[in-house]
Amino acid sequence: MSKSISRRQLLQWSGLSSASLLLNSCGSNLWSKEVGQAIEPLNQATQALLLTQKPVPEYSLEQIEPDKLLINTFAQTPQIDPAKYRLQIEGEVNHPMQLSLNDLQTMPLTSMVIQHVCVEGWAAIVQWGGVRLQELLRLAQPKPNARYVYFKSADGYYESWDLVSATHPQTLMAYQKNGQSLSADNGAPLRLASPIKLGYKQSKWVTQIMLTNQLMPKTGYWEDRGYEWFGGL
Numbered sequence: 366m367s368k369s370i371s372r373r374q375l376l377q378w379s380g381l382s383s384a385s386l387l388l389n390s391c392g393s394n395l396w397s398k399e400v401g402q403a404i405e406p407l408n409q410a411t412q413a414l415l416l417t418q419k420p421v422p423e424y425s426l427e428q429i430e431p432d433k434l435l436i437n438t439f440a441q442t443p444q445i446d447p448a449k450y451r452l453q454i455e456g457e458v459n460h461p462m463q464l465s466l467n468d469l470q471t472m473p474l475t476s477m478v479i480q481h482v483c484v485e486g487w488a489a490i491v492q493w494g495g496v497r498l499q500e501l502l503r504l505a506q507p508k509p510n511a512r513y514v515y516f517k518s519a520d521g522y523y524e525s526w527d528l529v530s531a532t533h534p535q536t537l538m539a540y541q542k543n544g545q546s547l548s549a550d551n552g553a554p555l556r557l558a559s560p561i562k563l564g565y566k567q568s569k570w571v572t573q574i575m576l577t578n579q580l581m582p583k584t585g586y587w588e589d590r591g592y593e594w595f596g597g598l
């Protein structure tokens with residue numbers, strides 16, 4: 366079991382990973398594949414993903430629609446003590462880890478204004494603030510065989526995403542909504558937010574992120590009840 370990681374380790378690992386990004390972009394012709402793989406903390410497949418992802422145009426702050434984001438929860442809002450909360454990242458990664466809210470909040474904050482679309486027939490322009498999932502995966506270092514990302518939530522909800530969508534620059538693990546701390550009903554302390562997926566893909570109250578090399582029989586709470594798996598926007 367991994368202990369909660371220190372800020373120093375966090376910075377160390379992120380430093381290592383960005384160094385490898387630089388190495389890979391300018392040094393890939395200089396080293397043989399084997400040497401490259403041995404010194405490379407983040408695998409080439411994942412790095413290639415990071416480089417190909419185009420951002421979706423965002424809205425302006427004036428366009429936010431605070432009243433239009435409806436609470437949509439299949440069960441009940443779970444009670445989570447923010448001080449005890451830990452996000453676990455595990456599965457097909459070189460560095461399984463547990464992050465506290467403080468760990469997450471010392472990482473770079475990304476803010477975006479996007480449209481949230483629910484298949485039940487409503488949509489809302491929302492500002493989300495949080496950490497890029499891409500950044501968390503950079504720290505955890507997906508193994509070369511990792512292809513899917515599972516999200517487990519405190520209310521029993523579960524989801525799975527393809528790794529490409531999960532590493533999109535606008536896929537956030539959000540802890541803010543419209544400039545304020547996320548409310549419990551909207552998924553506090555931590556939820557997924559992304560302009561490339563439908564509402565049901567955006568898990569609230571995420572406690573566990575698990576990378577896998579294949580899709581497991583249960584792909585998602587609503588998918589297992591007939592919704593389409595990719596859920597793209």
Ligand SMILES: Nc1nc2c(c(=O)[nH]1)N[C@H]1C(S)=C(S)[C@@H](COP(=O)(O)O)O[C@H]1N2
Nearest residue numbers: 435436437438439483518522551564567569
């Ligand atoms: N854990 C969890 N996440 C969830 C849900 C849920 O019931 N439980 N509902 C999903 C659906 S269908 C939508 S549209 C959005 C709604 O987010 P909101 O309640 O913050 O508006 O959360 C998604 N994430």
Ligand SMILES: [Mo]
Nearest residue numbers: 483484564565
């Ligand atoms: Mo939804």
